[in-house]
Amino acid sequence: MPLNRSTLIRISTIDKCLQNRYRRWTIDDLIDACTDALAEYEGRSNRVSRRTFQNDLALMRSDRLGYNAPIVVRDNKYYEYDDPEYSITHLPLNDEGLDALNSALDILRQLQGFPQLASSIDIISKLNEQISRHTGASAPAMDMEHVTGYRGEKFIGQLYDAVRKEQTIIVEYRSFKAKQAEKVTIYPYLLKEYRNRWFLIGEKAANQVPQVNIYALDRILSVEIDAEHPFKKCTDFDPAHFFDDTIGVTRLINDRPRRVVIKIDRQQAPYVESKPFHKSQKVEQRFRDGSIQLSLKVVINNELERLILGYGGHAEVIAPPEFRQRIAESIRRAAARYEKD
Numbered sequence: 321m322p323l324n325r326s327t328l329i330r331i332s333t334i335d336k337c338l339q340n341r342y343r344r345w346t347i348d349d350l351i352d353a354c355t356d357a358l359a360e361y362e363g364r365s366n367r368v369s370r371r372t373f374q375n376d377l378a379l380m381r382s383d384r385l386g387y388n389a390p391i392v393v394r395d396n397k398y399y400e401y402d403d404p405e406y407s408i409t410h411l412p413l414n415d416e417g418l419d420a421l422n423s424a425l426d427i428l429r430q431l432q433g434f435p436q437l438a439s440s441i442d443i444i445s446k447l448n449e450q451i452s453r454h455t456g457a458s459a460p461a462m463d464m465e466h467v468t469g470y471r472g473e474k475f476i477g478q479l480y481d482a483v484r485k486e487q488t489i490i491v492e493y494r495s496f497k498a499k500q501a502e503k504v505t506i507y508p509y510l511l512k513e514y515r516n517r518w519f520l521i522g523e524k525a526a527n528q529v530p531q532v533n534i535y536a537l538d539r540i541l542s543v544e545i546d547a548e549h550p551f552k553k554c555t556d557f558d559p560a561h562f563f564d565d566t567i568g569v570t571r572l573i574n575d576r577p578r579r580v581v582i583k584i585d586r587q588q589a590p591y592v593e594s595k596p597f598h599k600s601q602k603v604e605q606r607f608r609d610g611s612i613q614l615s616l617k618v619v620i621n622n623e624l625e626r627l628i629l630g631y632g633g634h635a636e637v638i639a640p641p642e643f644r645q646r647i648a649e650s651i652r653r654a655a656a657r658y659e660k661d
Contacts, residue, residue, distance in 0.1 A: 344398040
């Protein structure tokens with residue numbers, strides 16, 4: 321059966337709670353613990369429902385994952401393990417359980433760079449060790465892109481907490497163009513990852529008009545909490561949808577999406593259709609030679625330009641005219657470099 325990351329976090333949390341024999345756990349206590357765990361790991365604020373919790377208990381009590389957890393209710397109120405030595409990390413699992421946990425752990429392991437996961441690393445490691453013993457293999461089945469030695473990685477956990485807790489921060493930041501770093505007071509709104517680089521989207525406290533600024537984490541030198549400046553929200557910034565019509569991270573609050581028309585030759589057309597540039601992509605015309613003409617509704621920015629230029633002579637911007645000219649000029653400059661030889 322499929323076992324997603326949220327289910328694994330909840331089950332691990334319930335197991336950790338029930339191993340604590342020094343506290344009596346009501347259903348509300350356990351639901352609160354699961355809700356807090358999901359909020360910590362995934363940024364969710366919605367309370368876990370009783371139905372979801374009961375489904376998790378049923379899963380743990382059943383043989384579907386090989387747990388058969390001896391969860392009992394004392395005094396019609398308090399949940400505990402009937403066997404005080406029981407833990408899901410101590411049990412052999414059936415094949416279905418191994419497959420489900422293997423899949424979930426492959427995904428969950430990708431988040432271990434977050435300090436917020438530190439309390440659960442031990443459980444994850446034990447489960448992983450148990451799977452390896454049963455399968456006789458320790459090689460992962462999933463390899464997600466990760467930049468070794470990425471300089472901004474050490475700030476991810478701290479900035480994540482600041483965003484979630486709505487804390488004003490002081491960031492020492494040096495842009496690529498600046499000769500020296502400067503300290504900036506920022507209201508942090510969102511952490512965003514794009515092509516293995518992380519960015520903080522926030523607003524400078526010194527801004528006179530509402531505007532978001534984008535900071536690359538690998539250009540940050542230090543981060544500290546600013547307790548003197550109360551956090552301020554930007555009413556024009558919606559973190560859930562701000563980047564819906566954007567490829568990458570470069571955009572301003574007042575930027576509006578444009579209709580961009582691109583022609584792709586027959587060689588690359590199948591790839592662009594199978595992996596669209598953007599969710600707004602629509603194929604408007606198919607030509608006899610196998611090429612296609614598609615449209616996007618996106619903000620025109622540097623990332624869009626780089627994406628199109630990455631297709632070289634296989635892609636041609638048709639509209640809007642000013643963007644077509646911008647791409648053409650980039651191609652002319654590139655061609656000029658080669659013509660020198």
